[in-house]
Amino acid sequence: MVQGFLRLLPLVLAVSGAIKALGVALGWKVSQLQAAQRRRVYRRALAPGQLRSEARAALTVIVGDALLITAFRMYQDARFAPFSWQATLLTFAWMFVMFEVWFYVTHRLMHTRALYWVHAQHHVAQVTNPLTSLSFSLMERFVLLGGGFLFVAAASTFMPVTQAGVLLYILTNYTLNVLGHGNTEWLPERFVASWAGRLFFTPTFHALHHARYQGHYGLFTPMLDRWLGTAFDDYPQVHARARAGNGLERMGERIRPEEALPTPGAAAPVQGLGTP
Ligand SMILES: [Zn+2]
Numbered sequence: 491m492v493q494g495f496l497r498l499l500p501l502v503l504a505v506s507g508a509i510k511a512l513g514v515a516l517g518w519k520v521s522q523l524q525a526a527q528r529r530r531v532y533r534r535a536l537a538p539g540q541l542r543s544e545a546r547a548a549l550t551v552i553v554g555d556a557l558l559i560t561a562f563r564m565y566q567d568a569r570f571a572p573f574s575w576q577a578t579l580l581t582f583a584w585m586f587v588m589f590e591v592w593f594y595v596t597h598r599l600m601h602t603r604a605l606y607w608v609h610a611q612h613h614v615a616q617v618t619n620p621l622t623s624l625s626f627s628l629m630e631r632f633v634l635l636g637g638g639f640l641f642v643a644a645a646s647t648f649m650p651v652t653q654a655g656v657l658l659y660i661l662t663n664y665t666l667n668v669l670g671h672g673n674t675e676w677l678p679e680r681f682v683a684s685w686a687g688r689l690f691f692t693p694t695f696h697a698l699h700h701a702r703y704q705g706h707y708g709l710f711t712p713m714l715d716r717w718l719g720t721a722f723d724d725y726p727q728v729h730a731r732a733r734a735g736n737g738l739e740r741m742g743e744r745i746r747p748e749e750a751l752p753t754p755g756a757a758a759p760v761q762g763l764g765t766p
């Protein structure tokens with residue numbers, strides 16, 4: 491068993507490390523584009539030492555994840571169902587929904603005074619960048635991946651769970667994670683109020699969590715925050731401003747919800763914005 495683990499580990503480390511590194515590198519490249527710079531949600535510099543701290547955490551996460559994934563595969567690989575499109579889509583949907591709930595609950599718990607130490611590394615970023623998507627403590631990684639593994643293992647007992655479905659979810663998770671930490675608003679202003687915007691998050695949604703801490707605990711859907719009263723009132727306004735090229739300049743800045751959304755092409759009002 492130990493031999494099997496050691497045989498599998500280098501492959502998992504190489505593949506999962508390469509996917510993570512590639513995702514961050516691509517995200518970084520995109521965030522340097524002029525179109526991205528214009529649409530920054532927070533128009534502020536990163537904190538001194540932030541990138542160094544995040545890079546160190548990311549390297550630890552890459553190694554820690556590989557150990558956890560290898561251990562889990564030793565258990566799970568024989569339990570996967572043979573590939574079929576139907577089972578793969580079902581696996582993906584199951585993972586997506588269950589992980590949203592797991593993430594919201596554990597994330598909210600980690601924002602309590604007693605458990606914040608587990609999550610503090612992720613909040614080294616008050617202003618995020620693609621590397622923030624890998625900046626976690628090992629303990630937090632253990633909680634997050636542990637939940638994911640639990641849902642895969644549990645589902646395998648009552649429905650066909652395919653390896654392709656799990657892989658598809660992991661790739662989607664990494665991609666959206668990099669996007670969500672890009673501090674760049676790509677989605678059009680009308681998105682937030684649309685049905686899609688009620689189902690899915692935007693980079694602004696998560697940028698607000700990093701700037702303000704208490705609220706927007708959800709991962710890729712804003713629904714749980716809406717239902718549980720932890721959504722920020724001015725999310726649509728902040729989103730619209732970021733998309734219009736007029737992102738926030740102060741961390742504590744709030745926009746009064748009744749304030750008119752900026753009209754495209756017009757300079758958004760600066761007077762009277764925010765609270766101290
Ligand atoms: Zn984050």
Ligand SMILES: [Zn+2]
Nearest residue numbers: 597601609699
């Ligand atoms: Zn948090």
